[in-house]
Amino acid sequence: MATEVAEHLEVHRHPEPTNFWTKYIFSIDHKVIGIQYIILAIVAVFVGMALSLLVRLRLVWPDKPIEILGTLFPVGAPEGVMTPEFYLAMLTMHGTMMVFMVLTTAPQGGFGNYILPIQIGAADMAFPTLNMLSFWTTFVSFVTLCAAFFVQGGAPIAGWTAYPPLSALDEATIGGYGQDLWLLSIAFFCIGSLLGALNFIVTTLQLRAKGLTMMRLPLTVWTWFVTAILGLLAFGVLLSAGVLLLMDRLGGTSFFIPGGLLVNDIPIDHTGGSPILWQHLFWFFGHPEVYIAILPGMGVTSHILATFARKPVFGYKAMVYAVVAIGALGFVVWGHHMFVSGMSPYSGFVFSVLTMCIGVPSAIKTFNWIGTLWGGKIRFTTPMLYSIGFVSLFVTGGISGIFLGQPSVDLFFHDTYFVVAHFHLIMGVAAIFGMFAGVAFWFPKFFGRMMSEGMGKVHFWLTFLGVYAIFGPMHYLGVIAHPRRYAETTSVDYLGAAGANEIHYFVTMAAMITVTVQCLFLINVVWSLFKGKRVTSDNPWEATTLEWVTATPPAHDNFEGRIPTVNHGPYEFSVPGAPRDYVMQCNAPDAAPARKSGE
Amino acid sequence: MHLTQHLRGSLANKAMGNSTPATLEQPSLVSFSEHQRIDIDTPADGEASGLGNSNPATSDFEALAVHRYKLGVSVGFGGIIMIFAALTSAMVVRSGLSDDWKSFGLPSVLWFSTIALLVSSFTVEKAKRALRNSNENGLRTWLAVTTVLGVAFLVSQWMGWLNLTERGLYLAANPSHSFFYVFTVGHGLHLLGGLLAVGYVTGRVWCGHHWVTRSAAIEAAALYWHFMDVLWLYLFVLLLVWR
Incomplete structure (x- = not known):
């Protein structure tokens, strides 16, 4: 067992950097890279929110000149009135920015990078240089995406799903390089994510501390691990599809462009391609992508609920199997995004049944979260509130998914605001709440200071109510058959009669307030960095996992030349007979006398 | 333990x-x-011969590195397989969907490519065996032969593309050509990555360098090279059957 010994002779193979560039910019330290991912996501999330506000403004006041917009966007909003194309471009970039640059980067690349190696007792990721390369590839992807705003023709208008032929043909849009840059950006992003996924998988499999068996891993590590597997298998497919679409645009091929197509009475010189083929390839990636965004949030939530309920996670093994099941099922349900594409009803039925199957592990998770809270000595700290908020949003967003998973019901709901409400709640906001929880929970470990609980609680309640105010009414808009992605619906009679205009007004107001409230979060982060209460112990939350046993903030090689040995399961709270109400994973084997530890 | x-x-x-x-x-x-601290850029054993390791910690580290590098490459296969699986399914769907699919004869030079790559898989295996038997001369020779064969493969592929363009079979002329270019260029890029890795270790071995992760780098490069071979055989058969 030479390798096993060597595992513990493993060291931080790179010396501590001394100059600014290698320490903070081109760092190969997983902790710095994690923070870089988080900063990237914070920049992207504010850009994305600004774009969503433009979208909301256009929906409520389609013709009203807004002077500042005319100054800022002379092409997209001449004299302050946004053109329909500009609306679609903002919509597309909002979706792309949020899904790729926020929901995929921060939960996995950000928190996973920083916390995973420490939680498994490693000195760094398995391939530190590759890790740096992953981040910088992602950064190039972000810059390329932003560049799409500034090129001739402006940002792409085909939506974040980039369905051809709209995404493939310049004749169908204003033209220009926006869509090309978008595809290039996505290709870079895929490469960065693939490299990152590889690193996470090898790190989890190989660098675990002595005694840290797979069934003793914190649930956060499990979700990062499964997310990495999903990323490894999903991003390659998107990369392939993206390259084919780029060739349709630039190389004159006909992978996705059908023959005999007329756009604005112009015959298109392509033959035999299939737009449905793109949908299949895209959603084969797209559905696992949803879980890539949400699984880390589930892990963080499980972790935090146990910590602040002072109870072990209810049904730890069931939680692990549920995560694995969700990941596996995620690859066989992509067809439920395409019920209206003319697919055979038999295929639709199969996809529908498989989709319903995901409800089972999801329900197990929800049940176990409630079971974890049940009878606990709950401490209502800010991270705990965010985590409970995550459970709430996950349930609300999940229930509407059961409607959309039925082909017959989806025929009506497809491309209505019901879908917008569904995916924003479950994929967008729930995952964001997971990130809020993560920031509030690990901030003291990152920076040695606590975040302000007062500001945190105000932010939580305003955001929690705000997102329900935004997305709750959208379910109703869907029920009255309000189509999504339309730039202007104020003059549509059947919508107006059902009260859609008032609802849009309310939603826009709620969105403006909620976006403003997010500045409070930013203020809290900056304020706490300099003025937050200094932590007095390395384990301020009285938690059990390995990141709380090391220095605050952790040393360059995490454990200062040592490697912890794990003797206990990850959530040994309120152990009968133990002197304190928690037993850390690396406490001596006899620290938890009454319970068999974790195995 | x-x-x-x-x-x-x-x-x-x-x-x-x-x-x-x-x-x-x-x-x-x-x-x-x-x-213990180990610096990966120091020689594995402090001696020029590179035969045997006096320091048990270093040799354990080497074994760990071999395992890690090979695991990393193997996990990477998952991503690459998905890339080509997606392209394969796209080709099956695209060719079955419409009546504009025109078959064409593959350039005969591809047979040479295939043979070169098969032989290179054999030679890289010989290099790996030489490494394990601490046969430095064999290692140098077989690595160099592998590099040359890798270059020969890419040159041969290049001639295949030239052959197609001479026959007027450009990228966009027909979906069958489009897929041919996508598959061969996609594989060629992946192989180029492998060639850079093999070339890098070959260069360092020829310069007489002994670094701690040397075995790991050679073993991982060999594993990747075999995978490129298998992937090409799959693609070649696919293109022969489905052109």
């Missing part, structure tokens, strides 16, 4: 000796094992 168990045991014993309920979280009660 033995070393760490010993270390852990001694630390744990110390811990148990002091055990009082109120101090559970004190560092003295936390099980730690010490580990």
Whole structure:
């Protein structure tokens, strides 16, 4: 067992950097890279929110000149009135920015990078240089995406799903390089994510501390691990599809462009391609992508609920199997995004049944979260509130998914605001709440200071109510058959009669307030960095996992030349007979006398 | 196992000796094992021969690195397989969907490519065996032969593309050509990556460098090279059947 010994002779193979560039910019330290991912996501999330506000403004006041917009966007909003194309471009970039640059980067690349190696007792990721390369590839992807705003023709208008032929043909849009840059950006992003996924998988499999068996891993590590597997298998497919679409645009091929197509009475010189083929390839990636965004949030939530309920996670093994099941099922349900594409009803039925199957592990998770809270000595700290908020949003967003998973019901709901409400709640906001929880929970470990609980609680309640105010009414808009992605619906009679205009007004107001409230979060982060209460112990939350046993903030090689040995399961709270109400994973084997530890 | 168990045991014993309920979280009660520092850029053994390792820690580290590099490459296969699986399914769907699919004869030079790559898989295996048997001369020779064969493969592929363009079979002329270019260029790029890796270790081995992760780098490059071979055989058969 030479390798096993060597595992513990493993060291931080790179010396501590001394100059600014290698320490903070081109760092190969997983902790710095994690923070870089988080900063990237914070920049992207504010850009994305600004774009969503433009979208909301256009929906409520389609013709009203807004002077500042005319100054800022002379092409997209001449004299302050946004053109329909500009609306679609903002919509597309909002979706792309949020899904790729926020929901995929921060939960996995950000928190996973920083916390995973420490939680498994490693000195760094398995391939530190590759890790740096992953981040910088992602950064190039972000810059390329932003560049799409500034090129001739402006940002792409085909939506974040980039369905051809709209995404493939310049004749169908204003033209220009926006869509090309978008595809290039996505290709870079895929490469960065693939490299990152590889690193996470090898790190989890190989660098675990002595005694840290797979069934003793914190649930956060499990979700990062499964997310990495999903990323490894999903991003390659998107990369392939993206390259084919780029060739349709630039190389004159006909992978996705059908023959005999007329756009604005112009015959298109392509033959035999299939737009449905793109949908299949895209959603084969797209559905696992949803879980890539949400699984880390589930892990963080499980972790935090146990910590602040002072109870072990209810049904730890069931939680692990549920995560694995969700990941596996995620690859066989992509067809439920395409019920209206003319697919055979038999295929639709199969996809529908498989989709319903995901409800089972999801329900197990929800049940176990409630079971974890049940009878606990709950401490209502800010991270705990965010985590409970995550459970709430996950349930609300999940229930509407059961409607959309039925082909017959989806025929009506497809491309209505019901879908917008569904995916924003479950994929967008729930995952964001997971990130809020993560920031509030690990901030003291990152920076040695606590975040302000007062500001945190105000932010939580305003955001929690705000997102329900935004997305709750959208379910109703869907029920009255309000189509999504339309730039202007104020003059549509059947919508107006059902009260859609008032609802849009309310939603826009709620969105403006909620976006403003997010500045409070930013203020809290900056304020706490300099003025937050200094932590007095390395384990301020009285938690059990390995990141709380090391220095605050952790040393360059995490454990200062040592490697912890794990003797206990990850959530040994309120152990009968133990002197304190928690037993850390690396406490001596006899620290938890009454319970068999974790195995 | 033995070393760490010993270390852990001694630390744990110390811990148990002091055990009082109120101090559970004190560092003295936390099980730690010490580990040694190894700089990966130093020679594996400090001697030029590179045969055998006097330092057990270094050789353990080497074994770990071999395992890690090979695991990393193997996990990478998952991503690459998905890329080509997606393209394959796209080709099956695209060719079955419409009546504009025109078959064409593959350039005969591809047979040469295939043979070159098959032989290179054999030679890289010989290099790996030489490494394991500490046969430095064999290692140098077989690595160099592999590099040359890799270059020959890419040159041969290039001639295949030239052959197609001479026949007027451009990228966009027909979906069958489009897929041919996508598959061969996609594989060529992946192989180029492998060639850079093999070329890098070949260069360093020829310069007489001994670095701690040398075995790991060679083993991982060989594994990747075999995979490129298998992938090409799959693509070649696919293109022969489905052109």
